[in-house]
Amino acid sequence: MLSNYFNFDKASRIKDNFISFDKPLKDQLDDLYEDMFYSIYEDISITLDIGWYGSTKNLKGVFILYLIKEDDWDNPILKLSTKDLSILRHYIKSSVEFIDNQLINSGSD
Template sequence: MFEGFDFRPGIVKWNSYKLSPDDMTDIRWLSEDMFMVEYPKGYLIDVGWYGRCFTLNGVFIIYIIKDTEWDNPVLKEEYRSVTELYEGMKIAIHKINQLIK
């Protein structure tokens, strides 16, 4: 998931899916714990699916979290398709790189 994205200086800690706009192999197994990247200064990007995956009634959510403050995310954006999710990840990477400078 998100192959080809440059997450530096972040380190991918969790990447459990083969899912892209072109390959929906794992679509029926979606869960809240899909993808995570840890960044300097206590930041992370987290991606999850929230909803019923076998009917696709739900959303992907990208979070930017600082210092494990899950109740107060720096960013929380919802996406209804994998294509939108990939575009949202570009925005999240840009934002987090601004925050860690």
């Protein structure tokens, strides 16, 4: 669960079925799917969404992280992809920091 690694207390809604950063990816194949994690921040109309896209067979897929503003999935603020858990962890950290700054700037903090 990502909430074991990052603070999502300010999210309005969360789905957190994310895998562990502490286990090899090859040992978590059954847990990889598109809708693994999302957090919605209604005060600033931002959604952080992370999932696995592609086949888990031989790890032929990638994680994709989306930052979506006002439910505009056709034009994400950010779309990043990787197969590497350490890179993904960095992407998530940067995205959470961006969201926290948006919340502070909006006065929602």
